[in-house]
Amino acid sequence: MKLEQRYEGKAKRVYATENPHEYIVEYKDDATAFNGVKKAQIRGKGEINNAITAHLFPLLEAAGIPTHFVERLSDREQRVRAVEIIPVEVIVRNVAAGSFSERLGVEEGTELRRPVVEYCYKSDTLGDPLINTDTAVALDWAGEEELSRIRELALRVRDFLTPYFAGRGIRLVDFKLEFGRTHDGQIILADEISPDTCRFWDAATNEKLDKDRFRRDLGGVEDAYAEMLRRVIAPAQG
Ligand SMILES: Nc1ncnc2c1ncn2[C@@H]1O[C@H](COP(=O)(O)OP(=O)(O)OP(=O)(O)O)[C@@H](O)[C@H]1O
Ligand SMILES: [Mg+2]
CATH class of the missing domain: 3.30.470.20 (ATP-grasp fold, B domain)
Known part of the structure; x- marks a missing residue:
């Protein structure tokens, strides 16, 4: 369950969950460059970056690299370990x-x-x-x-x-x-x-x-x- 928002960055929002050691990350379509001077939306980016990360992190985990990834929850959301x-x-x-x-x-x-x-x-x-x-x-x-x-x-x-x-x-x-x-x-x-x-x-x-x-x-x-x-x-x- 998504509780209060903890951070909002340029590309993602991070929410607390009922588990104090886990967050839900929501990927946005917002894009920035040159330290936020240039701003736009890239249609589909949030879903794509969520999917790419959700594909690669378990492979890295299997290769012996500990990661925050727990599970993909939806098109834009994944559950991660809070760090x-x-x-x-x-x-x-x-x-x-x-x-x-x-x-x-x-x-x-x-x-x-x-x-x-x-x-x-x-x-x-x-x-x-x-x-x-x-x-x-x-x-x-x-x-x-x-x-x-x-x-x-x-x-x-x-x-x-x-x-x-x-x-x-x-x-x-x-x-x-x-x-x-x-x-x-x-x-x-x-x-x-x-x-x-x-x-x-x-x-x-x-x-x-x-x-x-x-x-x-x-x-x-x-x-x-x-x-x-x-x-x-x-x-x-x-
Ligand atoms: N597992 C995690 N636990 C806590 N915070 C996290 C975790 N994974 C990512 N974050 C943080 O979530 C925030 C939002 O991500 P986003 O990519 O939108 O940030 P950003 O705009 O690139 O800004 P920043 O300069 O803070 O990275 C970032 O500060 C990122 O470091
Ligand atoms: Mg970032």
């Missing part, structure tokens, strides 16, 4: 793109010799600035051991998802994860994995199938999200 979100966005990159390319002057699409894990402070007002793990420890956002666990889990997510998407004709360029702390102190993967939070390029054409279509006004945003849901639930090719 205290660590205010650090964890970005894993396989290929140079976005802010990495801009910051370092590396052409988008450049394959990286090894995956790169980056950390940003989750703060809309500050524009999610880049930090390192020393910053997170110094400011009491997470402990040293929690951060090494987070890095290990983020790389395991990458090791699972990269071949998973490759088998479905998708180049997993980069993605953003959020981790949380359960009431008993366990670090688990929270939030979502969707075209809002990943860069997905068609492996054959490099066509973008993610939120960059919205950020960069490329058109075909709804179609790209729908195509990603089809690819995610499809069996692997070849």
Whole structure:
């Protein structure tokens, strides 16, 4: 049962339930970019991101990565374990793109010799600035051991998802994860994995199938999200 709303973000609402250790997350069609400067609705996005996350999280769980996912409840809703979100966005990159390319002057699409894990402070007002793990420890956002666990889990997510998407004709360029702390102190993967939070390029054409279509006004945003849901639930090719 959905009780009072606990948080409303740009893409989801989080509700308390009768179980203090569980929340219900409701996925919205709202989309924002550039720290909320650009706002619109992407028709069907809430249902698609709910479905993609609900498909991938149990697979990650089976691959040994603890997650907040409990069950999908409806088109837009899922039940999750309640966590205290660590205010650090964890970005894993396989290929140079976005802010990495801009910051370092590396052409988008450049394959990286090894995956790169980056950390940003989750703060809309500050524009999610880049930090390192020393910053997170110094400011009491997470402990040293929690951060090494987070890095290990983020790389395991990458090791699972990269071949998973490759088998479905998708180049997993980069993605953003959020981790949380359960009431008993366990670090688990929270939030979502969707075209809002990943860069997905068609492996054959490099066509973008993610939120960059919205950020960069490329058109075909709804179609790209729908195509990603089809690819995610499809069996692997070849
Ligand atoms: N299992 C969970 N327990 C508690 N909070 C969660 C859980 N999973 C996700 N959240 C939080 O729910 C909030 C709403 O999600 P949404 O994606 O809409 O946020 P957002 O607009 O991206 O903003 P934020 O910058 O806070 O992430 C976020 O703060 C997210 O960290
Ligand atoms: Mg979000």
